[in-house]
Amino acid sequence: MPRVSEEHLERRRQQILDAARVCFARKGFYDTSMQDVFAEAELSAGAVYRYFKSKNDIIAALANQTAVPLMGLLTEQLDLDPLPTPGDLVQVIAQHVVDSSHTGGIVRLAPQAWALALVDPDAGGYVKEAMTGIRGFWQDYAVRMQAAGWLPADADPQAVGAAMFGVLPGFILQHLIVGDISPESLAAGVRTLMPYGEPG
Amino acid sequence: MPRVSEEHLERRRQQILDAARVCFARKGFYDTSMQDVFAEAELSAGAVYRYFKSKNDIIAALANQTAVPLMGLLTEQLDLDPLPTPGDLVQVIAQHVVDSSHTGGIVRLAPQAWALALVDPDAGGYVKEAMTGIRGFWQDYAVRMQAAGWLPADADPQAVGAAMFGVLPGFILQHLIVGDISPESLAAGVRTLMPYGEPG
Amino acid sequence: MPRVSEEHLERRRQQILDAARVCFARKGFYDTSMQDVFAEAELSAGAVYRYFKSKNDIIAALANQTAVPLMGLLTEQLDLDPLPTPGDLVQVIAQHVVDSSHTGGIVRLAPQAWALALVDPDAGGYVKEAMTGIRGFWQDYAVRMQAAGWLPADADPQAVGAAMFGVLPGFILQHLIVGDISPESLAAGVRTLMPYGEPG
Amino acid sequence: MPRVSEEHLERRRQQILDAARVCFARKGFYDTSMQDVFAEAELSAGAVYRYFKSKNDIIAALANQTAVPLMGLLTEQLDLDPLPTPGDLVQVIAQHVVDSSHTGGIVRLAPQAWALALVDPDAGGYVKEAMTGIRGFWQDYAVRMQAAGWLPADADPQAVGAAMFGVLPGFILQHLIVGDISPESLAAGVRTLMPYGEPG
DNA sequence: CATGAATGAGATTTCATTCAT
DNA sequence: AATGAATGAAATCTCATTCAT
Known part of the structure; x- marks a missing residue:
């Protein structure tokens, strides 16, 4: 269980939100798949789900x-x-x-x-x-x-x-x-x- | 019941559009499944698809x-x-x-x-x-x-x-x-x- | 129950088989829908099903x-x-x-x-x-x-x-x-x- | 089970192809449903579609x-x-x-x-x-x-x-x-x- | 902390066939 | 005899999410 700085965590969160925003702006909430977000964020599924517990959670954070x-x-x-x-x-x-x-x-x-x-x-x-x-x-x-x-x-x-x-x-x-x-x-x-x- | 009147056909179309409007108003375009529309219209899948060739087609007609x-x-x-x-x-x-x-x-x-x-x-x-x-x-x-x-x-x-x-x-x-x-x-x-x- | 000559019946059968042959040659047995056959034969669904009891029946007759x-x-x-x-x-x-x-x-x-x-x-x-x-x-x-x-x-x-x-x-x-x-x-x-x- | 070996991937692919071959030999390309293939391969739909993007893709690989x-x-x-x-x-x-x-x-x-x-x-x-x-x-x-x-x-x-x-x-x-x-x-x-x- | 293979429910659409008219 | 609207089961494929590694 390695320690990771608060800052690192926040950066990851933002990285995901940025990627999601780009995807959502491009294709909308529904036509954007989580796979799209993974790809845009250059992160794995597991990584994204460590920071947000669902797609709706990302949308809410973004909103x-x-x-x-x-x-x-x-x-x-x-x-x-x-x-x-x-x-x-x-x-x-x-x-x-x-x-x-x-x-x-x-x-x-x-x-x-x-x-x-x-x-x-x-x-x-x-x-x-x-x-x-x-x-x-x-x-x-x-x-x-x-x-x-x-x-x-x-x-x-x-x-x-x-x-x-x-x-x-x-x-x-x-x-x-x-x-x-x-x-x-x-x-x-x-x-x-x-x-x-x-x-x- | 073939050989039906033009009027019957138009009524069916409208019946489907009405049902779709109710569903879409309730749950949105995406969360409304075609099954929801079939149920609301009290029609079978095949019947609906005789009048509209896709879900998008229904949305367009409605719009x-x-x-x-x-x-x-x-x-x-x-x-x-x-x-x-x-x-x-x-x-x-x-x-x-x-x-x-x-x-x-x-x-x-x-x-x-x-x-x-x-x-x-x-x-x-x-x-x-x-x-x-x-x-x-x-x-x-x-x-x-x-x-x-x-x-x-x-x-x-x-x-x-x-x-x-x-x-x-x-x-x-x-x-x-x-x-x-x-x-x-x-x-x-x-x-x-x-x-x-x-x-x- | 109008009387129809034997000859008429046979002509209808052949009309359907000819249409089916054209369709099957074009798109194969599976990708040819009965609708395709109806259209090619210029006959209604009911008419075709009066002469052949199923799609397989048509294929068999043709073969x-x-x-x-x-x-x-x-x-x-x-x-x-x-x-x-x-x-x-x-x-x-x-x-x-x-x-x-x-x-x-x-x-x-x-x-x-x-x-x-x-x-x-x-x-x-x-x-x-x-x-x-x-x-x-x-x-x-x-x-x-x-x-x-x-x-x-x-x-x-x-x-x-x-x-x-x-x-x-x-x-x-x-x-x-x-x-x-x-x-x-x-x-x-x-x-x-x-x-x-x-x-x- | 991520980070699996190249060999594992190849084995999965072959597992799917083997299953598909058995199914196709038994019932033909058309009468074999993807469900049949999933069952024969003992794999889920998603798993199969990770390796082949469509049924036609499987047929092509097999051919x-x-x-x-x-x-x-x-x-x-x-x-x-x-x-x-x-x-x-x-x-x-x-x-x-x-x-x-x-x-x-x-x-x-x-x-x-x-x-x-x-x-x-x-x-x-x-x-x-x-x-x-x-x-x-x-x-x-x-x-x-x-x-x-x-x-x-x-x-x-x-x-x-x-x-x-x-x-x-x-x-x-x-x-x-x-x-x-x-x-x-x-x-x-x-x-x-x-x-x-x-x-x- | 990170990976990504795997899951499986559920979505849209097609189509052989029936039967009231 | 002929019509064609209607049925509804079934097919292919997607995708949010999980968890063994």
């Missing part, structure tokens, strides 16, 4: 760590002064989607996670949590818009957050499936519809 | 006929006079989503179709087509908003349509996964953000 | 009627005067193989029947019978060769017939699978090896 | 390794001094057929391979190759017969080889299907017809 960078970006934006306009905010977020769809294909996992959430209660749980977090961001942003005088004092931040929530999945779907949209274009549309804080 | 009623509803809205406000429009659409999620579970298929589109080129094709149609509606609506004087004359309807596109997937995801949103609430948020044509 | 024309040809040769030399005889037989492989593909059925005979007792029975008939021809021919003074008086016609038997399957296989042999070439080889009755 | 021992025997005969007479040669070959029909049923596969060759292009390829090899042997033998003065100097070895080719399939069919022939009897017939080099 959990996937939402993190986005939430970080969003939170940053809230702390900016002056508050970014809706157009600016949307552009930053959309740009993040485009960037991360190049590096590792994280976004391609999002629609698959949504689909999984409808069918698998575990996935339902953590996808719901991630969505609630993101919507919470929009609701916080609505509060800040109110504070900036962009929205009426009696506006309902919950409702406003729910309305803005669609921007992100809307862009993801158009980017991944229709494939003909840029962050700038999306932001231009938002600026037209919600010209709060925009010059002119 | 194609699913987008139709929504597009009908959307088109109707464009012809109304006076033009519905963004809030009214969104409320009608969201209500349609809620209704059809009760009757037969059509909307539950949407996120699964998005996921499939990323992985299966055929699905990619028809999902893209459906999305383009829906976005086209929003772009037409943007033109009408311009004509109504709600948007500046130099606004880009393409960009505006792309921005509004997210409303629908955003509501679907919140409705199906987070489960705590009403058409009224969404519409209220939209009215706050885009008060075009709203009283006051 | 039985297939050997007949060849046996007819062989018997004719025995009655000729003077007796054909081995080379002449072989050439006639090989030419028959080539001809009938153009018209309807009967010969292509032979190797399939041999294979079936090893596996299916019924087929074993009638294929054995057909083979015994053909070998009987060669044994009769051996007797005639003896009478012509081409073989020693103490020769065993049974053994000679067994030895000559291979000429036909040998040609069929070379013709169908290797595909590079003519009746003339085969006959030339036979004349070289068994120059009985040949000039010079 | 390829089946022709080898016969070709070895034939080649040996060509090197003998003095050259075997046709009768002796045929007897040796026929005896090999009889022997190997006891040990493992290899010969029973031959007619099935012929049938398959007519229907499956892959099989067509390797069966043709094997046949060409065997016919090549007979053509070499014809050259040697010429050298021995048994055949005229102007004989065509190609044609002679083609004519002799039938001896082997002829014996196989009589042995397997008619079932009433011995190597001695076949050889006697050959000696009568082609008494080259025979005493007297």
Whole structure:
């Protein structure tokens, strides 16, 4: 029973998750076989199963760590002064989607996670949590818009957050499936519809 | 029972599609086995395969006929006079989503179709087509908003349509996964953000 | 219960057998589905099953009627005067193989029947019978060769017939699978090896 | 039990091929199910599919390794001094057929391979190759017969080889299907017809 | 800690045959 | 006599997971 550093273990875990992400982005959760993951990770079946107890376990780990960078970006934006306009905010977020769809294909996992959430209660749980977090961001942003005088004092931040929530999945779907949209274009549309804080 | 009417054949097809829709809504495309469909349709394997040559064929047929009623509803809205406000429009659409999620579970298929589109080129094709149609509606609506004087004359309807596109997937995801949103609430948020044509 | 002439019935039977022969020659007994036969015969399932009680029944009928024309040809040769030399005889037989492989593909059925005979007792029975008939021809021919003074008086016609038997399957296989042999070439080889009755 | 020897792997492969040969000899390529092979090999489905990627793959492997021992025997005969007479040669070959029909049923596969060759292009390829090899042997033998003065100097070895080719399939069919022939009897017939080099 | 051979349930699809009309 | 929709058993092959080495 040789001793292995904590660090080594963590590296292996990440190696597996990276491989799985690549595979899942390429072929989806279902059409990716564990054999595909073994091959991409250059690891044996036994090795992978030492770190994750099932395929679902890998998916869950991936889903959990996937939402993190986005939430970080969003939170940053809230702390900016002056508050970014809706157009600016949307552009930053959309740009993040485009960037991360190049590096590792994280976004391609999002629609698959949504689909999984409808069918698998575990996935339902953590996808719901991630969505609630993101919507919470929009609701916080609505509060800040109110504070900036962009929205009426009696506006309902919950409702406003729910309305803005669609921007992100809307862009993801158009980017991944229709494939003909840029962050700038999306932001231009938002600026037209919600010209709060925009010059002119 | 040979020599049956054209109508009988069509009824059988629909019977199979209905059964498949129920199954897919319940367990997803992948976890639904053909046996599940046979059982739900109360038909034998051979009978189902007389009408559809593969499981994918059923999914495709379902996907194609699913987008139709929504597009009908959307088109109707464009012809109304006076033009519905963004809030009214969104409320009608969201209500349609809620209704059809009760009757037969059509909307539950949407996120699964998005996921499939990323992985299966055929699905990619028809999902893209459906999305383009829906976005086209929003772009037409943007033109009408311009004509109504709600948007500046130099606004880009393409960009505006792309921005509004997210409303629908955003509501679907919140409705199906987070489960705590009403058409009224969404519409209220939209009215706050885009008060075009709203009283006051 | 409409009356139908005996002749009509027989024509239908033959129509089905012809279709089956074409299908079997094309794809073999196993890869030919009954659906293929229905389509080729331009008849419904029920119609075909009125005339033959099973797929095996069709195969058996086909096998039985297939050997007949060849046996007819062989018997004719025995009655000729003077007796054909081995080379002449072989050439006639090989030419028959080539001809009938153009018209309807009967010969292509032979190797399939041999294979079936090893596996299916019924087929074993009638294929054995057909083979015994053909070998009987060669044994009769051996007797005639003896009478012509081409073989020693103490020769065993049974053994000679067994030895000559291979000429036909040998040609069929070379013709169908290797595909590079003519009746003339085969006959030339036979004349070289068994120059009985040949000039010079 | 990972990290097994190369030898272990090879043994497993052979174990599967042996089982398949037994099954195929018994029930034919088509009526043998993969389940039959699993049971005969005492291995699971997954195990078999680790070594062969399809049923056709097993058939191909079997066909390829089946022709080898016969070709070895034939080649040996060509090197003998003095050259075997046709009768002796045929007897040796026929005896090999009889022997190997006891040990493992290899010969029973031959007619099935012929049938398959007519229907499956892959099989067509390797069966043709094997046949060409065997016919090549007979053509070499014809050259040697010429050298021995048994055949005229102007004989065509190609044609002679083609004519002799039938001896082997002829014996196989009589042995397997008619079932009433011995190597001695076949050889006697050959000696009568082609008494080259025979005493007297 | 790592390997990878082995398992075996389960998935999709085909097809000979039947029988109500 | 003829139709052709329907049946349902069975076939091939995949794949997440385990465990002896």
